[in-house]
Amino acid sequence: MGTLLEQPSDCLAEWVIATDGHAARRLPLLEMARRIISGVIEAEPQARRVLAIRLERWRYQHLDLRRGEANCMDLRLAEVLDLATNRLLGLAERPPRWTREAISHTGIDWPELHEALAALDARMPLDQVTAKAAALTAAHFSIGGRRRMFLYAPLYLSSHCVNYCVYCGFRFPNAIPRRHLSIEEAVHQAEILGQRGIRHILLVAGDYPRLTNVGYLSQVVRRLADCGFSTAVEIAPQGTLAYAELAAAGACGVTLYQETYNEQLYAIYHPRGTKCSYDWRLEGLERAAEGGMQRLGFGILLGLADPREDLAAMMRHARYVARRFPHCTIAFSLPRIYEAPAGFQPPFAISDELFVRLYCALRIAFPKAELVLSTREPAELRNRLARICITQLSAGSSTVPGGYENGEAAASGVVGPAAAAGFASTCGGWEQRGGQFPVCDNRSPAEVAAWLTDNGFQPVWTPGAGTPTAVVPTNPQ
Ligand code: SF4
Known part of the structure; x- marks a missing residue:
């Protein structure tokens, strides 16, 4: 999991505050996710689902906003939101999405x-x-x-x-x-x-x-x-x-x-x-x-x-x-x-x-x-x-x-x-x-x-x- 969930005050959080006009509304969602995932607080399944939906929506809104201009911080935020959503939904642990890279990555090509x-x-x-x-x-x-x-x-x-x-x-x-x-x-x-x-x-x-x-x-x-x-x-x-x-x-x-x-x-x-x-x-x-x-x-x-x-x-x-x-x-x-x-x-x-x-x-x-x-x-x-x-x-x-x-x-x-x-x-x-x-x-x-x-x-x-x-x-x- 990205460090934002473990250390909400790290440089990624600061970057969100500096670059996202909705940071005041959004960062508390991540803090809530961090607390739920780390077991600090308990949440009903419905509350976890609602939070997961909001994080998933934020992720895609951010990717759309930064289309064609995404830098490493954008990608890191997207990864954190992706994995936080996955954990809140109780799905199997998995690596972060890699779809964009996969469609153009000739390194994964196979002989057929x-x-x-x-x-x-x-x-x-x-x-x-x-x-x-x-x-x-x-x-x-x-x-x-x-x-x-x-x-x-x-x-x-x-x-x-x-x-x-x-x-x-x-x-x-x-x-x-x-x-x-x-x-x-x-x-x-x-x-x-x-x-x-x-x-x-x-x-x-x-x-x-x-x-x-x-x-x-x-x-x-x-x-x-x-x-x-x-x-x-x-x-x-x-x-x-x-x-x-x-x-x-x-x-x-x-x-x-x-x-x-x-x-x-x-x-x-x-x-x-x-x-x-x-x-x-x-x-x-x-x-x-x-x-x-x-x-x-x-x-x-x-x-x-x-x-x-x-x-x-x-x-x-x-x-x-x-x-x-x-x-x-x-x-x-x-x-x-x-x-x-x-x-x-x-x-x-x-x-x-x-x-x-x-x-x-x-x-x-x-x-x-x-x-x-x-x-x-x-x-x-x-x-x-x-x-x-x-x-x-x-x-x-x-x-x-x-x-x-x-x-x-x-x-x-x-x-x-x-x-x-x-x-x-x-x-x-x-x-x-x-x-x-x-x-x-x-x-x-x-x-x-x-x-x-x-x-x-x-x-x-x-x-x-x-x-x-x-x-x-x-x-x-
Ligand atoms: S192809 Fe586009 S316009 Fe046509 S039904 Fe699908 S979303 Fe709508």
């Missing part, structure tokens, strides 16, 4: 990471790369000779959002029809998905604290668990205790894409709103694991930055997190921007070939990780990647809250078997309908499952069902 990055080079024959990725996937994700494929669907709970992410249909200034589902409406949507065969639901929500707070999300998770669904969440980054509350309610995982690891570009793409905080997002999956989440989903949004640099940073990030939480399952997704809201053109074009190489690179560097592919991509490409390295597919998705109402497909003008079965497509006019992004693969879950079965896969609907031991490795690299 070099091999993975080499696979991105266009001079490396593509079939050689895909063959390697396919062999690794078959070795770790087969059941009785058949490749296992986990199927799930997203359930959009709310399109309200306070953020300004330039690439997103839900961004605050966009004039779209917005909707926030009540608990009963969310259960109704899940029941529709259940009728279509879905048993695992990824709950997705914009960042709108008044509506999509942890109390609301926990209630949805609980109600869906009562209905027999397993859930994971793709929501704004939360504090450690909020993740713990969601895990206690039954959520098994967190998907949290960094979007881009390039901090300068990150600031440009997230000009306003809570998502401005790079560190809060970057360390979110660690807080999720400390809160008890079992599955951690990493991702970058392709099109925003140099994909090779972002992929390397994400792989280092995942390696660092996997080593800290060896009991957790690691997953990756590579969403690609096809169509952004008016006024934003993604500066980095990602060809299909590079897209395939990026997924193969992940498989080479992380042979046992779950690789997830959404309905952003067209069916033909999804089928191709499923044969190579994908282990989890979403199916029959809508990115509109309430989008699973039967009959919407007819209204949207979609034709073919998916429309006949009542499935919604947001591939055209997605903004007008209030979607987050266009959906390109409109096949129903049954159609995706039928394709999988016909092509030698074993479709799996429930987490853990038919799961080879390799899926939850002791060392998930």
Whole structure:
């Protein structure tokens, strides 16, 4: 523990007084933490939790304030606050966070990471790369000779959002029809998905604290668990205790894409709103694991930055997190921007070939990780990647809250078997309908499952069902 907790009058405390206009309010919090942790005073669990939340918030406020200018004193204060929060929450002792350093530290690279990055080079024959990725996937994700494929669907709970992410249909200034589902409406949507065969639901929500707070999300998770669904969440980054509350309610995982690891570009793409905080997002999956989440989903949004640099940073990030939480399952997704809201053109074009190489690179560097592919991509490409390295597919998705109402497909003008079965497509006019992004693969879950079965896969609907031991490795690299 940093010396500030042992000697509150040391030079760090003096530095806080000299540099922080809120020092008079904040330093007593540290003194209180010091006294509780050292056993001088006792505190009820609730008092410890409240104090931990305040120290955690102070840490990220400070990192945001000093972004790009942090000196050794800033980092020392951040470390003290980090470890004090951890101790107040009674979590296992651990080294201080090292996330920022990890994503750019080539010293932690491992041989497979070099091999993975080499696979991105266009001079490396593509079939050689895909063959390697396919062999690794078959070795770790087969059941009785058949490749296992986990199927799930997203359930959009709310399109309200306070953020300004330039690439997103839900961004605050966009004039779209917005909707926030009540608990009963969310259960109704899940029941529709259940009728279509879905048993695992990824709950997705914009960042709108008044509506999509942890109390609301926990209630949805609980109600869906009562209905027999397993859930994971793709929501704004939360504090450690909020993740713990969601895990206690039954959520098994967190998907949290960094979007881009390039901090300068990150600031440009997230000009306003809570998502401005790079560190809060970057360390979110660690807080999720400390809160008890079992599955951690990493991702970058392709099109925003140099994909090779972002992929390397994400792989280092995942390696660092996997080593800290060896009991957790690691997953990756590579969403690609096809169509952004008016006024934003993604500066980095990602060809299909590079897209395939990026997924193969992940498989080479992380042979046992779950690789997830959404309905952003067209069916033909999804089928191709499923044969190579994908282990989890979403199916029959809508990115509109309430989008699973039967009959919407007819209204949207979609034709073919998916429309006949009542499935919604947001591939055209997605903004007008209030979607987050266009959906390109409109096949129903049954159609995706039928394709999988016909092509030698074993479709799996429930987490853990038919799961080879390799899926939850002791060392998930
Ligand atoms: S990407 Fe997420 S946080 Fe950003 S505007 Fe969209 S819903 Fe909100």
